[in-house]
Amino acid sequence: MQKLRSLERRLTAAGPEGLNDLQQFYSFCESSNLEIVAEALQGLGRTLAHHRRVFQTSPAVSGEEEKEKAVGAFLAQHTDAFHSTLVELASSSKSRAQVCAIRLVFFVIRGEAEEAKYSNAAPHKMVTLSPPNRRVTELLSALLVSEHWSTAATTCLMEEFVERYVDLRHYVAEHLKGCAESLCFADAAKSSSGTATAPSARAEDEVDEQPDKLTAPKRHTKRTRNDPFVALMQEKGRSADEIFARLLSLIKLLPAPEPQPKAAPTSAAAATNSLFASLEEDAAPIAQHEVLAPMGMPTSFFTKNYSRLFQDTWLQLLSLRVPLEHYTPLLQLVPNQVMPHITSPLMLADFYLRAFGSVSAEVSVLSLSGLLVLLTQHGLADPEALSTSSNKFYVKLYTLMKASTFELKRRARFQRLLVASLFSGLLPARFAAVFSKRALQVALEISEPSTIMWLMSVAYSLIQKHHSHCKQLLSRPTAASTNLEPDEARSTDSFDPNAGLDDALNLIGGTSLWELQVLRRHHIAGIATLASAFMKPFFKPSSKKLEPESFLDQSFQKVFLQALKKGQRQATKIQAAGDSVPVNFRVEDDEVASKVFGWAAALSTSERQVTTQKSSGL
Numbered sequence: 001m002q003k004l005r006s007l008e009r010r011l012t013a014a015g016p017e018g019l020n021d022l023q024q025f026y027s028f029c030e031s032s033n034l035e036i037v038a039e040a041l042q043g044l045g046r047t048l049a050h051h052r053r054v055f056q057t058s059p060a061v062s063g064e065e066e067k068e069k070a071v072g073a074f075l076a077q078h079t080d081a082f083h084s085t086l087v088e089l090a091s092s093s094k095s096r097a098q099v100c101a102i103r104l105v106f107f108v109i110r111g112e113a114e115e116a117k118y119s120n121a122a123p124h125k126m127v128t129l130s131p132p133n134r135r136v137t138e139l140l141s142a143l144l145v146s147e148h149w150s151t152a153a154t155t156c157l158m159e160e161f162v163e164r165y166v167d168l169r170h171y172v173a174e175h176l177k178g179c180a181e182s183l184c185f186a187d188a189a190k191s192s193s194g195t196a197t198a199p200s201a202r203a204e205d206e207v208d209e210q211p212d213k214l215t216a217p218k219r220h221t222k223r224t225r226n227d228p229f230v231a232l233m234q235e236k237g238r239s240a241d242e243i244f245a246r247l248l249s250l251i252k253l254l255p256a257p258e259p260q261p262k263a264a265p266t267s268a269a270a271a272t273n274s275l276f277a278s279l280e281e282d283a284a285p286i287a288q289h290e291v292l293a294p295m296g297m298p299t300s301f302f303t304k305n306y307s308r309l310f311q312d313t314w315l316q317l318l319s320l321r322v323p324l325e326h327y328t329p330l331l332q333l334v335p336n337q338v339m340p341h342i343t344s345p346l347m348l349a350d351f352y353l354r355a356f357g358s359v360s361a362e363v364s365v366l367s368l369s370g371l372l373v374l375l376t377q378h379g380l381a382d383p384e385a386l387s388t389s390s391n392k393f394y395v396k397l398y399t400l401m402k403a404s405t406f407e408l409k410r411r412a413r414f415q416r417l418l419v420a421s422l423f424s425g426l427l428p429a430r431f432a433a434v435f436s437k438r439a440l441q442v443a444l445e446i447s448e449p450s451t452i453m454w455l456m457s458v459a460y461s462l463i464q465k466h467h468s469h470c471k472q473l474l475s476r477p478t479a480a481s482t483n484l485e486p487d488e489a490r491s492t493d494s495f496d497p498n499a500g501l502d503d504a505l506n507l508i509g510g511t512s513l514w515e516l517q518v519l520r521r522h523h524i525a526g527i528a529t530l531a532s533a534f535m536k537p538f539f540k541p542s543s544k545k546l547e548p549e550s551f552l553d554q555s556f557q558k559v560f561l562q563a564l565k566k567g568q569r570q571a572t573k574i575q576a577a578g579d580s581v582p583v584n585f586r587v588e589d590d591e592v593a594s595k596v597f598g599w600a601a602a603l604s605t606s607e608r609q610v611t612t613q614k615s616s617g618l
Helices: 002-013 016-028 034-057 065-090 095-118 132-145 151-162 166-193 228-236 240-251 268-283 299-318 324-341 345-356 361-377 383-400 403-407 411-422 429-445 449-465 486-492 501-510 515-519 525-535 556-576 591-615
Strands: none
Touching: 002 016, 002 034, 016 034, 016 065, 034 065, 034 095, 065 095, 065 132, 095 132, 095 151, 132 151, 132 166, 132 228, 132 240, 151 166, 151 240, 166 228, 166 240, 166 299, 240 299, 240 324, 299 324, 299 345, 324 345, 324 361, 345 361, 361 383, 361 403, 361 411, 383 411, 383 429, 383 501, 403 411, 403 429, 411 449, 429 449, 429 501, 429 515, 449 525, 515 525, 525 556
16 A cells, blocks of 8 residues: 555655656556555546646646646546456456445545536646546446346445436436437347247247237437447346346336426416415425536436436336346336336337236236226226227236136235236126126136136126126026036037137127035035025125125134134024024045044154153153
8 A cells, every 4th residue: 555655645646757657556556456556546536636636737738738638638538447457347246346436436436527617728638538437438338238237336426426416317217218229229130031939039939919008109310320328238248138127227226207397377366376385395304416427518408307217217128028037027026116106107018018928927017007907097098999909908818717826925916916907997898707707607717716606706706896797607408417427518608718709709698607506506605695696686786795805804713713603603593493594414424524533633642651751751
């Protein structure tokens, strides 16, 4: 450390001829000790800043213009080399070194911005430096394509600098948007040349057909074949999926835009209300906007343009082919962090449609809420095309009604969204019978009591609401509706459970709800009772209504306790009438049951013996 300090003192005291010894700082940068490297880089930066300041403030010497111009170019060249060294350190394998380099980069950027006060020097006495936005661009590009991506470096960049300084926020968002555009350009170039894309980014994760006018406005960007970021990405061997993941990790940490001020009032009453509102706002703390590198741009320039830039950056990222593993975090992030700051939420329709048409049922379920909001609250598609959009929505929704969907961790979320979709005004009445039939089919394929009763309540409510299209399913006699076993009834039913919605609409006329006969014989009394409710007329306005929401918390334990209470009530009623409580069977009368209970008793006895021996220390 002492050698570095003495070297810095010697070079700052020397004139321009001492600049040839700047290379001595770089020899210290080869040390394995990060503290020595950091001190060497700081000393080099201070030395360069000192010589630039002395050079630009010293009076010009007549006849020495060419020599002074060469010195200025020399200083600019060494300053760029110094920045390249910092960027290289930010791409190193050690996260501490990356964090150190990022902090040094922004410290130097602030110092270079302060040197703008010497801009009144003669033209040949100027040291031309790169502007702050270019310095930020170089750093971000290096981080994005680095072999050693670090969460610590990302956190340092976004939380220590981007959140604090509005100009850095603007520069970072602008460059991330440009990188996403470059990635889109590279993908389009591969598609046009016939080059295969990565499996996780293929179009199989997208819907086959999408309605017109549902995508975000086209961004007209002129790209040459030699895009700098794409070339850098290919040179470093980074894939499109890797770059997408890194862009997402940075963009999701961008600070949300501040609310824009309201328009000026146009009437006297509005002006009075605005005056009182402004007095209330004066009591609230005013956000202080800091600028890291003031280059003559007012703070308002960054704050006003950031809202639009934030929107465009997110839209550009979401317009890319999203790898399947990133759909889940995005679908959880977009509704709260992105959608409130989009001027027209319909620009997110393309992303939600691709997610809804994904091969993953979990992704489709997660996208359901956002797509339903766009359909019901924001008029997805043109009014004349709204029916087409909703039809495609329900076609996909029908494919999600399968037993595996109700095994997902977020099945309760799907169940609530399914109810909201089926009982909204978007559901064509002719679809109600098909969805009712499908709900009862799935109820036979699963074992969880709460889900079975929930599906039955959905079918009940759909039939009750659209009884003119569904009541024939209850009254139509078919071979499947007789007292056949479930497998026999299923084999004689013409309705194909694997058919799509369009085919199911053609098959629904030849079937009935024979599933209710099977559910009436269910071993759980609550399910059997609920199935019996379909046998009575329930189409009148005064008929009993079922709320699917009330069946979501019906666990096995709760159903079992309900069955015990019901049995106890029945036994009490029978005893009050003076009769004896009937018993279904005796264990000893059934050979299989007798063996099972005997094995259980023997096992329980042996376990108690082992436990007793362990407790007694034998």
